[in-house]
Amino acid sequence: MNTRTIVDEDYFTIIDVIDNWWGDRQMSHLLPRLFFEHFQQTSFIVEDSNHHLAAFLIGFLSQTQRNVAYIHFVGVNPEFRNKGLARELYNLFFLTVHTLGCETVKCITSPTNEGSVSFHRAMGFSVALGTNYAGYGQDRIIFSKYLG
Numbered sequence: 001m002n003t004r005t006i007v008d009e010d011y012f013t014i015i016d017v018i019d020n021w022w023g024d025r026q027m028s029h030l031l032p033r034l035f036f037e038h039f040q041q042t043s044f045i046v047e048d049s050n051h052h053l054a055a056f057l058i059g060f061l062s063q064t065q066r067n068v069a070y071i072h073f074v075g076v077n078p079e080f081r082n083k084g085l086a087r088e089l090y091n092l093f094f095l096t097v098h099t100l101g102c103e104t105v106k107c108i109t110s111p112t113n114e115g116s117v118s119f120h121r122a123m124g125f126s127v128a129l130g131t132n133y134a135g136y137g138q139d140r141i142i143f144s145k146y147l148g
């Protein structure tokens, strides 16, 4: 496996698989190309030895809260799940944003995404319910982790 920061062209590779990786949910519209153009320093991709996409993480630094970083998306190829790839990507992100001055990492997920909730708990995030966070009747789980 090889891990590197993302480049513009990774947009197409990820958009091709993302709905399938999320269990045929429509997700691609939540990951527009701007993330691949403007957040390269804090976004990562893992490829196997044949350069096939194994996992990715898209994250950025908050402009509003200078000591906060946000993970917008993490996805692991179903063939490579439960092997520690997401943990590895999160740890790389923690290290990168801590070096850039961030003390806290935040992210959200849908309350129905139980796998994501379990993963974030395993990664040491605190869990809170954001009522109407994404619109009326659209609750989200809000995760937060203090890096120190």
Ligand SMILES: CC(C)(COP(=O)(O)OP(=O)(O)OC[C@H]1O[C@@H](n2cnc3c(N)ncnc32)[C@H](O)[C@@H]1OP(=O)(O)O)[C@@H](O)C(=O)NCCC(=O)NCCS
Residues within 6 Å of the ligand: 021, 022, 072, 073, 074, 075, 076, 077, 080, 081, 082, 083, 084, 085, 086, 087, 088, 109, 113, 114, 115, 116, 118, 119, 120, 122, 123
């Ligand atoms: C959630 C996801 C990113 C986890 O990736 P992964 O590489 O399989 O996770 P890891 O192997 O690094 O697991 C790290 C820890 O989380 C736990 N974990 C991961 N997925 C879990 C699940 N579905 N249920 C319960 N625990 C889970 C693991 O047991 C492990 O805990 P441990 O280290 O204490 O043993 C992956 O399942 C995925 O891509 N899901 C679809 C996309 C998604 O929902 N993304 C998150 C919302 S943006």
